Amino acid sequence: MTNFRFELIATDSAARAGKIVTAHGEVPTPVFMPVGTYGAVKTLTPEELAEGGAKIILSNTYHLYLRPGSDLIRRLGGLHSFMGWKGPILTDSGGFQIVSLTELSKITEEGVTFRSHLDGTSHHLTPELAVKIQEELGSDIAMCLDEVVHPTGDRQTLEAAVDRTLRWAGRCLTARTSERMALFGIVQGGTDLELRVRCAREMTAMGFDGYAVGGLALGEQREQTWEVVQATVEALPSDRPRYLMGMGTPGDLLEGIERGIDMFDCVMPTRNARNGTLFTSRGRLSIKTAALKEDINPLDPSCSCFTCRNFTRAYLRHLYITKEMLGFRLCTIHNLSYYHQLVSGARDAITSGSFAAYKSAAEEGWKSREAG
């Protein structure tokens, strides 16, 4: 077994407050993980990430495998040391990027053959290699290589992908050599609830450190997404963390938490920040709007982040208009901090048994038009 541990601290209906213990420290859950694609959460230093409330970050195996190479990162002491982040790191398996970024991926039982989106060179990723790369990176939580297919595909395709995902998960478990790296299984099955439940049960039988719900928010109806999350979570053990991959909006976080999800990641807060879309307690705010030209209020008067403590909307708008990188930074700091505050507020609410009221109040706030 690994050094990894999950403790359930409180529940409020299906919502859970807990704690993940890793080789690089503890993570209170529910938690949002900022995405650091290339070993850096875009624009930010590790210091700023921590100051903004990040407890754990996600980094992408596919991208780091290509640049600078996981073997190089291993020789330099691992990803924590390379990027200067002292907290836990979760890495994905690379499977999703291969499907979404590379054109000529060929999937066989052995693994995935793909061409780099950077230089067209050919690569072959197997479940065993996905684990090896994540061990080279020094990941605290690794993900199994899974087969992602369109969630509303036909039953046969979905079932074949689930079965392959299960076989690959078994190979990942066998391939792991690191004592300190946790390994999560990923539940697939598209929007087919029966398949999802079977996948969750068989995955659980294999005994992973945690379980992810994968392959969602890929075009299915949003009601279907939450049906799948709920059915999957109900089929998973309560003593292991549950991670909803790649979602989403602030609203998605609360919907997921309500259904018993403990971990989230998404590029949305960081990417939207660079596009000038800010998340606030009163809904989304576009920093480009001319209406903000002389607005000396902070982005979100209820927010205590570095950006809101120190800069006005007028200045942030000016930085956006003049394409100053400082603007991308300050907006990223705010959006991430907003996500962290939202999730940590949810944790407090769960602990005090008031999550439903917390969620309604947040949703009421987002409907307000005052922000933008």
Added chain:
Amino acid sequence: MTNFRFELIATDSAARAGKIVTAHGEVPTPVFMPVGTYGAVKTLTPEELAEGGAKIILSNTYHLYLRPGSDLIRRLGGLHSFMGWKGPILTDSGGFQIVSLTELSKITEEGVTFRSHLDGTSHHLTPELAVKIQEELGSDIAMCLDEVVHPTGDRQTLEAAVDRTLRWAGRCLTARTSERMALFGIVQGGTDLELRVRCAREMTAMGFDGYAVGGLALGEQREQTWEVVQATVEALPSDRPRYLMGMGTPGDLLEGIERGIDMFDCVMPTRNARNGTLFTSRGRLSIKTAALKEDINPLDPSCSCFTCRNFTRAYLRHLYITKEMLGFRLCTIHNLSYYHQLVSGARDAITSGSFAAYKSAAEEGWKSREAG
């Protein structure tokens, strides 16, 4: 008179250590001023600027006049408040950008007519307006509008520009209404030493708070540059600060200090950082070099900046290759900190009467090939 004051603290041959007192605090000299074109030193927060050793920054009248507008900045409380920088700010007059960035500038005795490089709109800048804009920005040190011509132009052109620069300087003095804003005259005259000396003397007779040497490093031979600096400085009063505009390399800083210059500005440390060229005690280092791929040393082992304390060359190279904004930031932090350390070391050396040895040692270090 203004709140502005200059104190000469020590001299070492022509080199000087001093102190400038402004409405926003004191500045030990010699000093290097980072350039914050649009009310932000590219990629950095005011906090980081200060942490890196910045005591005063420069901002560009031309750019801020166009975006977001100096009237808007005035209404929002001035540039210090707008950008969150608590220390002194020097602003240029806009004259240089008009000549270098706009195509259709027409210069008459009244002022300069130009088209915005952004949207082609026509604008008219006079000495009076240049002062007014800088007062609206809330500048601590304003510059007179001057006429910049090519430094090796013919005597007649140079002389006409000097005479106009002197008349415009007089109009700027008259136009100033702010008690707390210092105003510097700019000495022109190209590479004609006689003209430079006359301009310096006539400018001095008008009684400015400080004097700048302008119109250099625009294509003349480097020996000519230093001849002009030396001749000009000798014709300026010793009880006022002397500012060499727009230069330059670390070597230029020491050459200038040796000849009695107190203040410098240049985009070089910030712009080069974004292009991956780092200044170190062992000479320039290109962060792109494949040789740095596994180099776990800091950029400059003699440097104590945030970047050198926390990150390796290998990581900075990786950030550069993957175009991560964090890389631009970390390199900017280092280059500026290197400049500040160099100049503050020069100040200590002047105070202890060892500037010549300090300069030789620095120059020896730059010749070392170990860095690159």
